Amino acid sequence: MAPTTVAAIAPAAASPGGMQPPGMYPAYLQLASMTPPAVVPPAILPDGNTFCVCLSVVFNPSDFYGQIVEKANPTVKVLEDLQQNLNKFGSQSEAPVEEMVTKGSFWICRFQGDKNWYRAQVLDVLPGPTCQRFRVLYVDYGNRSTVLCSFLRPLPPELASLPACAHRMSLAYVGPKQGNKWDESAIGVFVKETGFNISLIAEKKGHRRAGFEDITEVVLWNRNGPTAVNINVVLVEQDVAVLKSAE
Template sequence: VWSQYEEAPVEEVVPVLEEKERTTNYKPVFVTEITDELHFYVQDVETGTQLEKLMENMRSEIAGHPPVEGSYAPRRGDYCIAKFVDGEWYRARVEKVESPARVHIFYIDYGNKETLPSTRLGTLPPAFSTRILPAQAIEYKFAFIQVPQDDDARADAVDSVVRDIQNTQCLLNVEHLGPSCPHVTLQFADSKGDVGLGLVKEGLVMVEARKEKQFQKVITEYLNAQELAKTNRLNLWRYGDFRADDADEFGYSR
């Protein structure tokens, strides 16, 4: 029965990987805070009026029924209200309680942090909870760049970004996801100039040379800007390419 049997050849199916294109969909945001690690927090411009209305109504209610000083017992993870240095109340989250005199809080709509006594905190009224309006400060990180590990060099980069974009409107595009927050490119609202690329041109940061095909055009632009910054010995490159021999010694890594 099997003397004339021939096994049919197995056709090898090679999966065709669809090349992903870089997508750009820049949306207007308002930059509220820059962190020491060069992350930043933004508010979505489209929901800005909702936040303004919520803050107005919340402060009106608090003015009519002010919290009794010292009556609030903060617990880690709680949402609360906190009185900022300007004397106004804002929504916040308790991050750590050292003592009644030292409570670490995070302003959920702006991204800044502060350490306050519990006497400047109060219960967040339910009508203004995150179920009514989610926290408006969203954390992002610049795509395609590496922030210097050296404290002074990193501080120079942070200072530049604070001067250029804090408390201003910009345009934001999500490039890819990261372990802690999305990585994005940010443009100045007026000139459409790339903020991250500007940092590279000034020699304040290094380029993260990613391998994904969809990013190669923008990565090439960043690398060309980095080479020019090296040639002109700007900031990080003032003594040449430190990464060649002394990267470990100066706290840098490729």
């Protein structure tokens, strides 16, 4: 799954999700209803006040995701091995019926961008005139999509044990210049300063909960050059963000 600045959108031409797919026999439904749903543990931050991170998805400076970069936590290798198994199970298993898919549940979900299968959590169930759609979060990267049931597959327990690899973050102390919405110029500066292929230092400054996710408020530093760069400050200096007033 390539790093991105936008959420993936499921194609409108995907097959209806409410119908029982070929090969999905009643025995499968009975087995699925008896099997406890798999649960992916939440992402775990390292101890201490700082951690190394490489951004994977950016929506705006208040809503972005990254993966931990640590010698003791080889995320890339772990995800490569996991990916092989997810693609295998995703291509060999059948889609569930809509009634089995509930808010908060975990599945293997196809990503429209690269056609691979990833671990995902259902954030919301959206009713429709002919079938339901499901808002999902790809828990190891941070992409979000709205998909049909035909994009989902059961997540085997052995592939659910690894904690989610994507950490949701928000820049501390800074906010949009006007209102609550970041403009494109601010997002552009943020992406330019952070990139998707460099290791950044995230300094923990706060924590909050939104829906099913924990959000860590951070100050981001780029220390790859001769001088450390405080990315939060850069946004203010380039006049695309303002300092938040003390609450």
